[in-house]
Amino acid sequence: MVRPPRDxxxxxxxxxxxxxxxxxxxxxxxxxxxxxxxxxxxWLEGRGPFCDMPYIHFSRxxxxxxxxxxxIVSALFPLERTDALVAWVKRETGLELDVAHDHARREPxxxxxxxxxAVRFIGRxxxxxxxxxxxxxxxxxxxxxxxxxxxxxAVRLDPDxxxxxxxxxxxxxxxxxxxxxxxxxxLQPVRMAx
Numbered sequence: 001m002v003r004p005p006r007d008x009x010x011x012x013x014x015x016x017x018x019x020x021x022x023x024x025x026x027x028x029x030x031x032x033x034x035x036x037x038x039x040x041x042x043w044l045e046g047r048g049p050f051c052d053m054p055y056i057h058f059s060r061x062x063x064x065x066x067x068x069x070x071x072i073v074s075a076l077f078p079l080e081r082t083d084a085l086v087a088w089v090k091r092e093t094g095l096e097l098d099v100a101h102d103h104a105r106r107e108p109x110x111x112x113x114x115x116x117x118a119v120r121f122i123g124r125x126x127x128x129x130x131x132x133x134x135x136x137x138x139x140x141x142x143x144x145x146x147x148x149x150x151x152x153x154a155v156r157l158d159p160d161x162x163x164x165x166x167x168x169x170x171x172x173x174x175x176x177x178x179x180x181x182x183x184x185x186x187l188q189p190v191r192m193a194x
Contacts, residue, residue, distance in 0.1 A: 009058065
């Protein structure tokens, strides 16, 4: 399963800031995201395949699909086309799968951003860990949050960062385009038969 490289990069930024910066509910247009993007691009500059855990979400998808330029996977699917994956598995093995893709990075809506410092203080300092764990999913799925990926296209980073993403992840963009064609080819016979 592959994903559009720029979307994956933005999602990885939010994940990194959450894991290593302690900011769990950040909007993708927050200045901290743009600053971290520049730092990540500087770190990635000139780097080939790597497995440094603090940066692993920024590894190229092509590095999981190929080794030394040789393809090591037999099928690629866009992340949003689980229907094609299901059809391919059925065609290849006869197995029927139910593949749900219900994970979506959440971000506070603009009006809710001002609540974040108070909520973060309460969560970190006043609530017992068990209660915090219990209410966290409810809070993240509340009306105060939206799907972050729906805004990735609207967010513009520094032009040098945008250029770096396009260049560094160009092989991933080609891989994603290939996956889209593969998914379409898999579903074509299904559509004709249906």
